[in-house]
Amino acid sequence: MKQIYSARDLLEAQLLKDFILDHQIDVLIKGDLLLGAIGELPADTTPSVWVLDDDEYDRAKELVLVFKGRDKTSQVELTVWKCLECDELIESQFSECWKCGKTRPVKNE
Numbered sequence: 001m002k003q004i005y006s007a008r009d010l011l012e013a014q015l016l017k018d019f020i021l022d023h024q025i026d027v028l029i030k031g032d033l034l035l036g037a038i039g040e041l042p043a044d045t046t047p048s049v050w051v052l053d054d055d056e057y058d059r060a061k062e063l064v065l066v067f068k069g070r071d072k073t074s075q076v077e078l079t080v081w082k083c084l085e086c087d088e089l090i091e092s093q094f095s096e097c098w099k100c101g102k103t104r105p106v107k108n109e
């Protein structure tokens with residue numbers, strides 16, 4: 001068993017685990033005890049992701065890079081857009097204005 005990634009939090013570890021499991025590689029998360037014991041563990045306990053089969057290590061590491069690349073992309077896109085109808089600022093993951101329901105305007109580039 002080899003460690004392939006040290007996550008910044010449990011959510012990221014979980015996302016990566018699901019992503020790699022989708023590629024038929026068995027992984028597990030270590031250090032996810034925070035689930036049942038919030039406040040009882042030191043704050044620097046960060047979860048890590050491990051691949052069970054050493055032979056899958058290289059492939060799993062590649063998937064980590066893909067995962068991180070995807071992560072970066074989604075952060076770049078995390079900007080706000082302005083509703084033309086009511087001037088409300090909407091986070092980019094929403095395609096409609098939460099206030100008036102107007103669809104996000106097409107970007108002029």
Ligand SMILES: [Zn+2]
Binds near residue numbers: 088
């Ligand atoms: Zn609106």
